[in-house]
Structure formats: structure tokens, C-alpha cells
Amino acid sequence: MKRYDVAIIGGGLVGLLTAWYLSREGASVILLEANDFGSAASGANAGSLHLQIQYPEFVRYGEGWARTYAPTLRIIKESIDMWQKLGDEVGEDLDVKIGGGIIVARDAAQLRFIEAKAKIEATVGIETQILDQVALLKKAPYLSKDALGGGICASEGKANPLRVTFAISRTAIAAGAALYRGTPVFDLSGKIGDFSIKTARGSFRADKVINTAGAKAADIAAMLGMKIELGGFPLQVSVTEPIAPLIPHLVYSAAGKLSLKQASNGACIIGGGWAAHQRDNGHLVTNPLNFAGNMAIAAGVVPQIANTRTIRSWTAWVNGTSDWRPIIGEAPGIPGFYLALFPWVGFSAGPMTARIISDLVLGRPPTIKLDGISVLAD
Numbered sequence: 001m002k003r004y005d006v007a008i009i010g011g012g013l014v015g016l017l018t019a020w021y022l023s024r025e026g027a028s029v030i031l032l033e034a035n036d037f038g039s040a041a042s043g044a045n046a047g048s049l050h051l052q053i054q055y056p057e058f059v060r061y062g063e064g065w066a067r068t069y070a071p072t073l074r075i076i077k078e079s080i081d082m083w084q085k086l087g088d089e090v091g092e093d094l095d096v097k098i099g100g101g102i103i104v105a106r107d108a109a110q111l112r113f114i115e116a117k118a119k120i121e122a123t124v125g126i127e128t129q130i131l132d133q134v135a136l137l138k139k140a141p142y143l144s145k146d147a148l149g150g151g152i153c154a155s156e157g158k159a160n161p162l163r164v165t166f167a168i169s170r171t172a173i174a175a176g177a178a179l180y181r182g183t184p185v186f187d188l189s190g191k192i193g194d195f196s197i198k199t200a201r202g203s204f205r206a207d208k209v210i211n212t213a214g215a216k217a218a219d220i221a222a223m224l225g226m227k228i229e230l231g232g233f234p235l236q237v238s239v240t241e242p243i244a245p246l247i248p249h250l251v252y253s254a255a256g257k258l259s260l261k262q263a264s265n266g267a268c269i270i271g272g273g274w275a276a277h278q279r280d281n282g283h284l285v286t287n288p289l290n291f292a293g294n295m296a297i298a299a300g301v302v303p304q305i306a307n308t309r310t311i312r313s314w315t316a317w318v319n320g321t322s323d324w325r326p327i328i329g330e331a332p333g334i335p336g337f338y339l340a341l342f343p344w345v346g347f348s349a350g351p352m353t354a355r356i357i358s359d360l361v362l363g364r365p366p367t368i369k370l371d372g373i374s375v376l377a378d
């Protein structure tokens with residue numbers, strides 16, 4: 001049986017990028033994906049390239065949490081730089097646009113929260129410019145006239161998840177990685193230099209293993225007796241019919257959960273962390289009350305949305321941790337077993353997460369030091 005240098009479990013954005021990065025460095029890599037590449041969160045997310053601290057969590061968890069979390073933004077910041085080169089590297093247009101992200105306040109208390117949040121973001125070199133009503137409406141005339149002010153983080157934007165994972169899987173294969181879809185891993189055992197991975201297509205052997213199983217990563221870690229605090233949370237997103245170019249920014253609201261952007265084909269993608277409904281059989285369906293709540297917030301911020309037909313909504317599991325901090329690095333006490341898990345905004349952070357885990361697996365110092373960022377470095 002062929003033995004690989006590295007086995008990667010999970011073919012989402014992080015697993016696929018890692019397969020590519022390691023293969024192009026000469027490692028022999030096998031990637032095992034239960035379903036299809038990008039069939040989980042990486043292909044079903046809203047495509048926002050988030051950088052700023054998310055407003056609902058800032059209000060909910062407070063400044064102490066935000067200060068602890070802020071160093072993590074370094075990964076996302078560098079990752080967004082990587083996003084801007086990714087299309088050229090894979091030779092495909094991934095619809096990456098960095099038009100800035102605007103958080104809109106409708107009252108003075110919300111604006112004060114945005115200002116306090118911006119101060120913490122500035123401690124890690126992320127600039128959010130505070131805008132009064134005149135400046136905001138000048139920059140974003142499509143916003144409702146009752147917007148009081150807001151903040152703009154220039155480095156945020158969007159990419160097209162429907163294109164990304166396919167493009168990267170092709171690039172990883174061209175670099176020599178062996179990618180298997182329809183190959184769920186159901187057992188993992190062994191140690192560095194001799195891991196055994198049992199799948200629905202038989203067993204594979206590898207010197208090192210990387211867990212990139214997203215929302216299911218805790219199940220993979222448990223196979224080696226490791227407990228991680230990470231779960232799957234059901235989310236939904238909706239998309240409208242294409243409309244004329246209107247919204248060049250990623251738009252958030254301080255009045256309720258929202259992410260809103262216009263894709264290159266004119267469709268508006270509307271989400272922001274609204275929960276989907278889980279049926280008794282485990283399948284996810286759109287939660288109609290949350291759909292209505294999401295649309296009401298969207299139309300309150302961008303009135304044109306009320307005039308626009310919504311044509312589809314979809315659901316998927318996101319990988320989440322309660323403190324929002326990533327789990328990246330070699331498992332303590334299990335040499336050769338690595339985890340590359342960036343919660344909640346793992347699409348934005350995917351490229352740098354993959355770069356860092358590739359550095360570690362190749363025995364190099366990581367591009368970004370993980371102290372104060374990954375829980376595994378605490």
C-alpha cells in the first residue's frame with residue numbers, strides 16, 4: 001500500500017489549499033473528502049471577505065472578548081491579501097473584489113459601539129474609518145436615508161465560493177496531490193510516521209495527518225482521543241434576482257444581523273449568520289421566520305432590496321467555536337496530527353490558515369506566529 005507524507009481529511013477550502021501548498025513543495029499528499037470538494041461550508045457560504053470584528057459578537061461578548069480575539073484578525077488580514085492573488089495563481093477569475101465593508105448605525109448608541117470596536121481593531125493594524133451621516137450617504141448613496149453614520153473597513157470584500165473550491169481542486173491535482181471525493185473517513189489510528197486512515201474506499205497510510213473536516217472536525221479529533229471545543233451550526237443565506245449595479249461594498253447593519261453584497265452578475269447575496277432549521281432527519285431547511293427577519297434588516301438598510309425578488313435560499317453547517325478563536329497547529333501529545341480549523345469566517349481566513357498549517361507540517365516557523373491566536377498555542 002502506498003504511504004503518503006501527508007493525509008488531509010476534509011476537502012473544503014482549507015483542505016484543498018493545503019493539499020496544493022504541500023504538493024507544490026514536493027510532499028506526497030492524499031486528501032480524503034466524504035462528499036464532494038467544497039460541498040460543505042466552503043461551497044455554500046455567502047462569499048464575504050470579512051475582516052472587522054463582527055458587530056453582533058462585539059456587543060454580545062464585550063470589549064474584553066474583542067481584545068482577546070483581535071490578534072486573530074492578523075490571519076484574516078494576510079489571508080485577504082492572499083485572496084487578491086489567488087485568481088492569478090490558479091488561472092481563473094474567482095470574482096475577488098475588495099470594495100470595503102460598511103457597518104451602518106441607525107442610532108447614536110450603535111455608532112458608539114462601532115467607534116469602540118474600531119479602536120480595538122486599530123490595535124492590530126486594522127483601520128476602520130468612522131463616517132458621519134453625510135460622509136456615509138455620499139460613499140454609499142444606496143443606503144436608507146435614516147442611516148445615522150457608520151464605519152468602513154477598506155480591506156473587506158467578496159469572492160465567489162461557487163468557483164473557488166473547483167479551481168483549487170484542479171490546481172492541487174495539477175501539483176500532484178491525490179484527491180479522493182466520496183471517501184468518508186471513519187477511523188484514524190497510529191502515530192507519526194505511521195498513521196492508518198480507514199475510509200469507505202479502504203485504508204490509507206500517511207506519516208502525518210491534517211484535520212480540515214470543518215464542522216465535523218471534532219469527530220475526527222475524537223478518533224485519536226482528542227477533544228476539541230468546536231461544533232457545527234446550521235446557517236442560511238438567500239440570493240435575489242440580478243439587479244443593475246448598486247452596491248460595491250460588503251454591507252452590515254448594527255440594527256440586526258446582516259451581510260449584504262452584490263455579486264458580479266448583479267444578484268444580491270443576503271445573510272449574516274441567521275440560523276437554518278434542522279429537520280428530524282438531520283437535514284437542513286430554510287427557517288422562514290429567520291428568512292423574514294434577515295430580509296427585513298436588509299430592506300431596512302438598503303431600501304432597493306424591498307423591490308427585488310428573492311429567488312433562492314440555501315443552508316449549510318458552519319464550523320464554530322464559542323470564543324471565535326481558531327484551532328490551528330499540531331495536537332498537543334499527538335505528534336504528526338495537525339488541526340486547521342478557522343471558525344465562523346473560515347472562507348475569509350482559509351488561504352492563510354492553509355499556508356500556516358503547511359508551514360508547520362513542513363517543519364518551518366509559521367508565516368504568522370500563533371501565540372495569542374490559536375488555542376493550541378496557549
Ligand SMILES: Cc1cc2nc3c(=O)[nH]c(=O)nc-3n(C[C@H](O)[C@H](O)[C@H](O)COP(=O)(O)OP(=O)(O)OC[C@H]3O[C@@H](n4cnc5c(N)ncnc54)[C@H](O)[C@@H]3O)c2cc1C
Binds near residue numbers: 033040048348350
Ligand atoms: C451558510 C454559511 C455562510 C457563511 N458565510 C461566510 C462568509 O460570507 N465569509 C466567511 O468568511 N465565512 C463564511 N462562512 C464560514 C465558512 O464557509 C467556513 O468557515 C469555511 O468554509 C470552512 O472551511 P473548511 O475547509 O475548514 O471546512 P468545510 O468547508 O466545512 O469543509 C470540511 C470538509 O470536510 C469533509 N468531512 C467532514 N467529515 C469527514 C470525514 N469523516 N471524512 C472525510 N471528509 C469529511 C466535509 O464533507 C467537508 O467537505 C459561512 C458558512 C456557512 C455555512
